[in-house]
Amino acid sequence: MDSDQQHNESPSPNRPATLLRLLLPVVLVAIGAVIAMWLMQSGPKAKPRQKIRNAVAVDVRPVEFGPQTTTISIMGTVRPKNEVILKPEVSGKITSISEKLVPGGYFNKDEVLLTIEPNDYQLAVQQLASEVARAEADLRIELGRQRVALKEYELLGEKVSDEERDLMLRIPQLESSKASLVEVKIRLEQARLDLERTTVRAPFNSVLITREVNLGTSVTPSTTLATLVDSDAYWVEAPIAASQVKWIKVGQQGSAVRIYDSASWGSGLYRQGRAAGMAATVETQGRMVELLVEVADPLALTKHSEGQPKLLLGSYVQVKIEGAALPRAAMIERELIRDGDRVWIMDEQGNLDIRPVEIAFRARDHVLITDGINAEEKLVTSNLPSPVQGMALRIMGEEDKTQTSGSPSQQ
16 A cells, blocks of 8 residues: 555656647747747838839929029010101202112211202302392491481581481481391391202111102102111010019110021021110000110121121011029929919928919019029929829839849849
8 A cells, every 4th residue: 555655646757748748839939920020120111112102203303593684585576766758848850869769778877869950049049149248238338328427417416306316327227228138148048058958868877768759850848759767776666564674674774685586597696785765654455565675787787787687677576685683593494383383392201392482583484483492402393193282202213223222132
């Protein structure tokens, strides 16, 4: 009995092995879980790749600020600055005509265009010259008579009325002689002027537009001889928006202007001008103001303009005006200005920022922005079909670079 009791109380030799077999699977599972967690934390993350793949690819460029010049581009028509319809100041038959009196002929100021028969006017001058000499002789005679009358009056020594005294001293006769001399001198001056007017001269440096008479034509002061325009300067009449008037200076120190006529001159050639004047009223429907641009020596007749293209009357030309300068502004293409004067900016987080801006100047193809954006910010230049504030963006081409640098074959 004692031997049986002692056998029951001794430990079994297989008990530790059984316990090890029970714990081994648990340990292996725990080790596997730890390894899996380590791999998940240290391996490539899926979220950033997913974000890049969902971001919209766009082109961007940095915003650049600096001094900017306002340039206004409009269209205009070339008109004469001065135009005259030439008519004679005397009547008669045309006896000579300049060979240059043809359309397009150039004349310097006071150059002879034509002459009218002068004979009658020469005779009138000679006749009146004789009358002046006669009137001067009559005046001298009357002065002598007055001296004689004065001596007689003094010898008489009688007191008479003022009226009787004037008659005795021949005062009325003397005044009449003086008036006759003045009158005939005036008539002589008029005759000389008429004689001078038989020679018709150019009133200024000019080019002939039309000619209406020929050799032998009888003319009167109502007859049109020719039409001349000033060749020293032309005007370009160009309507400009009333909102852009503030950028332009007119007058002797007016804004510099370039005139282009690509249809006639080809591309690149231009003539220089200046903003000379501006209409005092605004056209009510289109809110436009007429601007006058003066172009000196438009036909390139002087050495100063030698080699430059000729500006022809009636031409429809492009006018580029250099307006006032802005000390600091960003030039942005007009198509990059979105609804409501806004631009698209890609912020530092790669999101779209629909940004309102302050536009100081608007040209046909660009605007100048002074506030609302900062230098070096990324301006989105691509079109977005459905832009939403804060939407994810990426710069065009960045996804490929990211995938290439993160692929296992490159590690």
